[in-house]
Amino acid sequence: MTADSPSRQTTxxxxxxxxxxxxxxxxxxxxxxxxxxxxxLLIFELSFxxxxxxxxxxxxxxxxNYFRILHPDYLPVLWRSLFFSVSTTFLTLVLGFxxxxxxxxxxxxxxxxxxxxxxxxPLWTSSLLRSYAWITILRPTGVLNTALSLxxxxxxxxxxxxxxxxxxxxxxxxxxxxxxxxxxxxxLDRRLLEAASDLGATPSQAFWQVTVPQSLTGIAAGALLxxxxxxxxxxNPELLGGASSMTVARLVYNQFLGVTQNWGFGSAxxxxxxxxxxxxxxxxxxxxxxxxxxxx
Amino acid sequence: xxxxxxxxxAISRRRFLQTSAAIAAGLASPGCGWTLAEVRPADAKxxxxxxxxxxxxxxxxxxxxxxxxxxxxxxxxxxxxxSNEVMxxxxxxxxxxxxSVVYPxxxxxxxMIGKKELLRLDKSRINGLENLMPEFQNSAFDPxxxxxxxxxxxxxxxxxxxxxxxxxxxxxxDLWNLKQQLTRRMTMLxxxxxxxxxxxxxLGYSYNSDNPAEIQQAYDKLTxxxxxxxxxxxxxxxxxxxxxxxxxxxxxxxxxxSVMQENPDLNLRxxxxxxxxxxxxxxxxxxSTAPNLxxxxxxxxxxxxxxxxxxxTKRLFFATPNQSAYDQLPNPLRNNQSLFPPEAxxxxxxxxxxxxxxIAELYDRYWTRLTSK
Numbered sequence: 001m002t003a004d005s006p007s008r009q010t011t012x013x014x015x016x017x018x019x020x021x022x023x024x025x026x027x028x029x030x031x032x033x034x035x036x037x038x039x040x041l042l043i044f045e046l047s048f049x050x051x052x053x054x055x056x057x058x059x060x061x062x063x064x065n066y067f068r069i070l071h072p073d074y075l076p077v078l079w080r081s082l083f084f085s086v087s088t089t090f091l092t093l094v095l096g097f098x099x100x101x102x103x104x105x106x107x108x109x110x111x112x113x114x115x116x117x118x119x120x121x122p123l124w125t126s127s128l129l130r131s132y133a134w135i136t137i138l139r140p141t142g143v144l145n146t147a148l149s150l151x152x153x154x155x156x157x158x159x160x161x162x163x164x165x166x167x168x169x170x171x172x173x174x175x176x177x178x179x180x181x182x183x184x185x186x187x188l189d190r191r192l193l194e195a196a197s198d199l200g201a202t203p204s205q206a207f208w209q210v211t212v213p214q215s216l217t218g219i220a221a222g223a224l225l226x227x228x229x230x231x232x233x234x235x236n237p238e239l240l241g242g243a244s245s246m247t248v249a250r251l252v253y254n255q256f257l258g259v260t261q262n263w264g265f266g267s268a269x270x271x272x273x274x275x276x277x278x279x280x281x282x283x284x285x286x287x288x289x290x291x292x293x294x295x296x
Numbered sequence: 297x298x299x300x301x302x303x304x305x306a307i308s309r310r311r312f313l314q315t316s317a318a319i320a321a322g323l324a325s326p327g328c329g330w331t332l333a334e335v336r337p338a339d340a341k342x343x344x345x346x347x348x349x350x351x352x353x354x355x356x357x358x359x360x361x362x363x364x365x366x367x368x369x370x371x372x373x374x375x376x377x378x379s380n381e382v383m384x385x386x387x388x389x390x391x392x393x394x395x396s397v398v399y400p401x402x403x404x405x406x407x408m409i410g411k412k413e414l415l416r417l418d419k420s421r422i423n424g425l426e427n428l429m430p431e432f433q434n435s436a437f438d439p440x441x442x443x444x445x446x447x448x449x450x451x452x453x454x455x456x457x458x459x460x461x462x463x464x465x466x467x468x469x470d471l472w473n474l475k476q477q478l479t480r481r482m483t484m485l486x487x488x489x490x491x492x493x494x495x496x497x498x499l500g501y502s503y504n505s506d507n508p509a510e511i512q513q514a515y516d517k518l519t520x521x522x523x524x525x526x527x528x529x530x531x532x533x534x535x536x537x538x539x540x541x542x543x544x545x546x547x548x549x550x551x552x553x554s555v556m557q558e559n560p561d562l563n564l565r566x567x568x569x570x571x572x573x574x575x576x577x578x579x580x581x582x583x584s585t586a587p588n589l590x591x592x593x594x595x596x597x598x599x600x601x602x603x604x605x606x607x608x609t610k611r612l613f614f615a616t617p618n619q620s621a622y623d624q625l626p627n628p629l630r631n632n633q634s635l636f637p638p639e640a641x642x643x644x645x646x647x648x649x650x651x652x653x654x655i656a657e658l659y660d661r662y663w664t665r666l667t668s669k
Contacts, residue, residue: 259659
């Protein structure tokens with residue numbers, strides 16, 4: 001007899017072995033099913049009902065809502081959202097990498113958590129508040145222009161234009177990028193850097209050929225997170241972007257909560273937004289790991 | 297085994313199968329659909345000592361709740377919304393069962409009555425309706441206040457810095473006249489209906505035009521103005537008007553009046569454009585799903601007390617429709633023409649009305665095009 005057979009006998013009513021993982025996964029699984037899969041299916045169904053408003057019977061009947069998105073009225077909105085998201089992703093990466101690198105590799109271990117925490121601190125305030133703060137800084141007679149006038153630089157008219165949106169979004173999402181890059185860089189194998197310099201690599205060669213390839217997974221994950229989050233942001237474009245700031249997220253909002261109450265078209269737009277994000281995730285799964293692996 | 301148990305199990309099981317079949321059918325098969333966002337009353341009655349109120353931010357403050365609590369020993373829990381559409385969507389999502397009292401505006405009252413979302417008021421339980429000004433006792437959107445009790449009214453207009461501008465602003469057309477001089481120093485509301493309505497009015501049409509040619513004309517006129525606008529915003533103009541970044545802003549009267557009252561040193565003026573504007577009217581109503589009817593009537597009676605209406609007009613700067621409260625207001629407030637404009641100015645004004653879905657789509661398309669160029 002093996003050692004564990006007595007315990008098996010004492011608990012005859014225990015679950016069969018193959019059921020155990022399901023039992024453990026059930027709470028999370030139910031959560032996902034009820035709050036993610038089911039609602040997404042409902043939105044998917046609604047997206048096939050042209051012009052449905054609350055109180056009407058759901059009767060899926062075709063792709064009209066999707067064809068409507070291709071109308072020249074809506075394509076510029078999609079492009080603007082993509083432009084904001086891609087630019088924000090790029091900016092957070094360029095700004096966030098040096099910071100994460102500095103925290104992970106240059107700062108003494110005992111101070112790292114403190115510096116990280118202070119970097120993430122802005123996330124504790126409301127995003128709305130942060131956007132309003134940028135209005136105060138960027139407006140024509142605001143903090144920035146007052147400072148510029150002290151050093152005799154002509155005022156900048158940034159607020160209510162695209163640069164203001166990019167500043168606001170980059171500021172909001174930079175902490176996420178830094179956190180993820182830090183996690184990737186912290187695991188960096190420093191012996192490889194020493195080996196590179198022993199073999200005659202300049203610091204910049206070592207950076208591009210050792211550090212960057214090793215942190216590619218982190219870069220991809222951070223870029224993805226920032227991209228996805230910024231696709232859904234409409235607070236920053238709305239408050240900082242001026243009169244031409246319509247984004248997909250705002251368009252979706254207008255369909256559900258605006259005057260038209262066209263939940264069908266809103267659902268189709270939501271599905272397109274979901275699709276764009278899914279493509280980004282698929283790209284990460286396909287190329288993210290492989291390039292990271294081939295780099296090492 | 298007693299047969300009863302069998303049958304009850306069978307019923308519950310059959311019911312389960314029916315329910316899941318219905319859900320599956322609603323999800324999958326066309327033809328036998330479900331109704332989108334249907335509101336059903338909740339079975340459970342809520343806490344009878346607590347009144348749930350769903351209202352606009354400007355209509356409630358801790359002092360108001362505290363006085364109510366001392367008068368009635370009832371507690372208040374409230375939530376805030378910033379547009380009628382958000383409020384109606386929240387209620388239709390099923391969350392409305394927490395609230396007893398809501399504050400819909402005129403056109404929303406009409407829509408909610410149509411969808412049977414409001415309770416027909418029991419007049420025998422309401423005191424003080426006779427104190428309302430006559431024009432608020434029989435509104436077109438709700439004749440004889442069958443479902444709603446007006447709580448405030450106001451206009452949409454233009455607020456400007458008279459020291460800087462040195463011209464008298466009188467009408468919507470001034471926005472177009474000043475577009476060279478005030479490039480990126482003017483704002484309009486972040487509200488499709490108000491912006492389109494104002495432009496339609498400046499062209500001599502109705503604020504609620506449903507004529508596609510007129511709507512197109514308004515859109516064309518707006519595209520001329522847009523490069524001169526800093527942004528479309530409902531609230532964020534306030535600090536920048538005070539700071540001098542903006543000189544001319546489209547605003548709701550109660551926001552304009554509160555900014556003017558708080559900055560007496562600035563020469564700010566609020567005008568109601570002479571070609572007319574929108575006249576709005578917010579009300580109190582009881583939801584048909586209200587968990588706490590007694591407290592809801594208590595609240596309405598409380599708000600109808602002239603002393604309370606005077607108090608909130610002084611503190612929150614909105615125009616009361618309560619005649620006896622108006623009579624008790626201190627002179628500067630009562631003679632404030634921005635808050636209580638004379639009859640002649642109100643004559644060309646209109647109320648926003650509900651648009652046909654097709655026309656609403658047309659507005660929305662032009663608005664999307666306008667704000668994405």
